[in-house]
Amino acid sequence: MAKQETPLMKQYNGIKAKYPDALLLFRVGDFYETFGEDAIRASRILDIVLTKRNNGSEQKELAGFPHHSLDTYLPKLVRAGLRVAICDQLEDPKMTKTIVKRGVTELVTPGVALNDEVLSAKTNNFLMAIHTENELYGIALLDISTGEFLVSEGNLEHLKKLMQSFRPSEVIYQKRKKIDVSDIKSSFQIEDWAFQYDYALDKLTQHFKVKSLKGFGIENQLLGTIAAGAVFSYLDETHHFEIQHITQIQRLDANSFVWMDPFTIRNLELIHSPHLNATTLLHILDKTCTPMGGRLLNRWMVMVLKDLEKIKLRQTIVEFFLKNDEKRNFVRENLGKLSDLERMAAKISTGKITPRQLLLVGQSLEFIQEIKSKLNKDKKISFLIDALKDWEDVYRNLFQTLSAEPPHQLVKGNVIAEGVSEELDKLRNLQTKGKDYLEDLRIRETNRTGIPSIKVSFNNVFGYYIEIRNTHKDKIPEDWIRKQTLVNAERYITEELKEYETQILGAEEKILSLETQLFQNLLAEMLEHLDELQKSAQVIAQLDVLSSFAELAEQNHYIKPEINESSDLIIEDGRHPVIEKQLKIGDTYIANSVSLLPNEQQIIMITGPNMSGKSALLRQTALIVLMAQMGSFVPAKNAKIGLVDKIFTRVGASDNISSGESTFMVEMNETASILNNLSDKSLILLDEIGRGTSTYDGISIAWAISEFIHEHKFKPKTLFATHYHELNEMTKSFPRIKNFNVSVKEMQNTILFLRKLVPGGSEHSFGIHVAKLAGMPEKVLKRANEVLGTLENSHSNEKISDKTKKITEENMQLSFFQLDDPILETIREELLGIDINTLTPVEALMKLNEIKRKLGR
Numbered sequence: 001m002a003k004q005e006t007p008l009m010k011q012y013n014g015i016k017a018k019y020p021d022a023l024l025l026f027r028v029g030d031f032y033e034t035f036g037e038d039a040i041r042a043s044r045i046l047d048i049v050l051t052k053r054n055n056g057s058e059q060k061e062l063a064g065f066p067h068h069s070l071d072t073y074l075p076k077l078v079r080a081g082l083r084v085a086i087c088d089q090l091e092d093p094k095m096t097k098t099i100v101k102r103g104v105t106e107l108v109t110p111g112v113a114l115n116d117e118v119l120s121a122k123t124n125n126f127l128m129a130i131h132t133e134n135e136l137y138g139i140a141l142l143d144i145s146t147g148e149f150l151v152s153e154g155n156l157e158h159l160k161k162l163m164q165s166f167r168p169s170e171v172i173y174q175k176r177k178k179i180d181v182s183d184i185k186s187s188f189q190i191e192d193w194a195f196q197y198d199y200a201l202d203k204l205t206q207h208f209k210v211k212s213l214k215g216f217g218i219e220n221q222l223l224g225t226i227a228a229g230a231v232f233s234y235l236d237e238t239h240h241f242e243i244q245h246i247t248q249i250q251r252l253d254a255n256s257f258v259w260m261d262p263f264t265i266r267n268l269e270l271i272h273s274p275h276l277n278a279t280t281l282l283h284i285l286d287k288t289c290t291p292m293g294g295r296l297l298n299r300w301m302v303m304v305l306k307d308l309e310k311i312k313l314r315q316t317i318v319e320f321f322l323k324n325d326e327k328r329n330f331v332r333e334n335l336g337k338l339s340d341l342e343r344m345a346a347k348i349s350t351g352k353i354t355p356r357q358l359l360l361v362g363q364s365l366e367f368i369q370e371i372k373s374k375l376n377k378d379k380k381i382s383f384l385i386d387a388l389k390d391w392e393d394v395y396r397n398l399f400q401t402l403s404a405e406p407p408h409q410l411v412k413g414n415v416i417a418e419g420v421s422e423e424l425d426k427l428r429n430l431q432t433k434g435k436d437y438l439e440d441l442r443i444r445e446t447n448r449t450g451i452p453s454i455k456v457s458f459n460n461v462f463g464y465y466i467e468i469r470n471t472h473k474d475k476i477p478e479d480w481i482r483k484q485t486l487v488n489a490e491r492y493i494t495e496e497l498k499e500y501e502t503q504i505l506g507a508e509e510k511i512l513s514l515e516t517q518l519f520q521n522l523l524a525e526m527l528e529h530l531d532e533l534q535k536s537a538q539v540i541a542q543l544d545v546l547s548s549f550a551e552l553a554e555q556n557h558y559i560k561p562e563i564n565e566s567s568d569l570i571i572e573d574g575r576h577p578v579i580e581k582q583l584k585i586g587d588t589y590i591a592n593s594v595s596l597l598p599n600e601q602q603i604i605m606i607t608g609p610n611m612s613g614k615s616a617l618l619r620q621t622a623l624i625v626l627m628a629q630m631g632s633f634v635p636a637k638n639a640k641i642g643l644v645d646k647i648f649t650r651v652g653a654s655d656n657i658s659s660g661e662s663t664f665m666v667e668m669n670e671t672a673s674i675l676n677n678l679s680d681k682s683l684i685l686l687d688e689i690g691r692g693t694s695t696y697d698g699i700s701i702a703w704a705i706s707e708f709i710h711e712h713k714f715k716p717k718t719l720f721a722t723h724y725h726e727l728n729e730m731t732k733s734f735p736r737i738k739n740f741n742v743s744v745k746e747m748q749n750t751i752l753f754l755r756k757l758v759p760g761g762s763e764h765s766f767g768i769h770v771a772k773l774a775g776m777p778e779k780v781l782k783r784a785n786e787v788l789g790t791l792e793n794s795h796s797n798e799k800i801s802d803k804t805k806k807i808t809e810e811n812m813q814l815s816f817f818q819l820d821d822p823i824l825e826t827i828r829e830e831l832l833g834i835d836i837n838t839l840t841p842v843e844a845l846m847k848l849n850e851i852k853r854k855l856g857r
């Protein structure tokens, strides 16, 4: 007959059944245990031992760790993308004769984490909830560690953009809906009932204590509201009830910021790069001194302003800090000493702040006060400084109440300062006097018994005891009661010691409970300031980013761009902010000027050899515009920037192979989407569009696209980099298209990249020169030059196939291969089999490379 499962496993199974999707950490005594599948996963992720134990009829896997290591192991599980349910003992095992009551006290998931070890300082940790109906998406984003809560609505592209910009750690959505969340590490589908408008409205109005959502501007965003409600339901489900620090909903309006499609955000490598260890624009721009500033900069980089007044306000502050070195240094020095006040505010609200951290909050508030006093006479930035609360009373209160060096754990004691509570002082007095008392007792007993080495100590088992070495056993007085015999010593207690113990232990307990009470009172007082604390943290974040922009401008010689409402874009001697910082010592970045004037020079057609710097020029133009509209100064000699409202970039298919979506179809799809969404303030960057197909197809498509943009009523500004010098012909019929090329100098069969953009088209692509730079064998280069010569000397109206036929004929006569060599024979076959008509320059290079390999070079 099968044995019955043990009561403990029965309890475990009952609780596990309620959290089938989570890894259950089950507290048993001093350990957190995991069982079955959970144990297998935990042991793999945490590198802890997996054992097997009999559970009635079956063997079950088991892996566990000591409860005090939770802070070490929990973050590892969460970072691995798991949801972790923590099941604790809900009563004191000593107080019950049956099995201890247990229950889940917290469900920690990647998107709802407050633990410092899971979070990273300079990035937000967002949970995203999505609700979709009829191809429209409601999106809510919550960072519970800072209290930021954003709501938005839009189409699929908008959703994708927000996913790319905010990179949520976890996404939740409705069970019966299909949403592509393949880019997100952790996603979870929750019950349909959590996605109801009435439920959401109730939840949100209750939490924010408002009658309607009008004040947040989302009263018409039904889908957004439903998503926001789902976030709150998820907080309930994960046992996060202390959430007073979520004080407002920010509406995230897609139209308030420069519109960039997901491809553009990726392609410009603003915050992330698909290439490992690549430097992003964020790396260059981030000179912030606080985590709050770091996170805000991230946000500003993906939510770039298009409101002239707001941009100018930021510029004013950057300029102020640039001109006032002394104040900038003072501010930045003080910023560097601040704790993460946004996250501290969340910790106050959730009751997770430690006494030491609360003292640090006090010190931070004092530094803020110093910043405020230093800057409050400066009218130019008064609108920011005035928004900082006067914190003096608050931090003085904290300093007076907390001890000078409070511990991280309340139970360690010495949390509250002297003079705060009379009772506490009295009890402490008793404790300190206790030490003298014990010393006095030791001396008395030594004198009475004549034992020279008496020790008075304490342990958890016997409490206070007297210890003597065995050699003095015969001198023990009668009133000592023996408690323990060790190898060389004996331990005793006395009536007097017991009495003292009751008094002193009582005092310790009372001290702990009093300190806890006083600390809680202090937290309750701080809760009153939660709103202001968050506000000050946000102002500090802005001061941080803006003063860091000034620092950046000084270090990198950036200038203040003039931003206006025109449609012109004039950059004089602009530089690529990332590449210029990465050049080898001795190299200098060649600055280039670009003027895009919709009425005269709307489209710039840039030709130039491979590697000449076409892509760099395109990207630097977009980056300069984005930096300018973030409020930063820019790498240029001079810049006049008419506000841009949309930036589109497309890179020809073969540049994009690594991203796995490099089909010509995708390229055309996305280009089509650009052409359908143009505005009069758009900036378009097209890099080698059309090269994913045969030469003639490519030229035709590139031509037609340029023509379309030229004829478009909005005259969007466009930079078009291309290999097809045939496109230079367009200027003859389209007056607002201008030809430029990135110049090179030909020297004795090689080329020198001058990287200077100059007016006029370029004659050829220099692909063979680049092949030479790449170390291609001389024979191959020579032959490539001959083939090129034949093609170029043919009549332009000859068909490509006729031209290649010529080459084949020539080949018969001047075969440069020794045909008796079998490798050469196969290479010959291969070369003859190539249809040059459909070969892109990059494919040609790859082919040459392959040939080189075959030749053993």
Ligand SMILES: Nc1ncnc2c1ncn2[C@@H]1O[C@H](COP(=O)(O)OP(=O)(O)OP(=O)(O)O)[C@@H](O)[C@H]1O
Residues within 6 Å of the ligand: 579, 588, 589, 590, 591, 592, 608, 609, 610, 611, 612, 613, 614, 615, 616, 617, 755
């Ligand atoms: N203005 C410049 N000053 C100095 N170095 C530059 C400049 N522009 C580009 N470079 C360097 O040249 C390299 C090649 O530039 P880029 O990728 O822009 O060339 P490209 O013309 O787009 O080439 P391809 O057509 O092969 O894609 C860059 O990685 C950079 O290191």
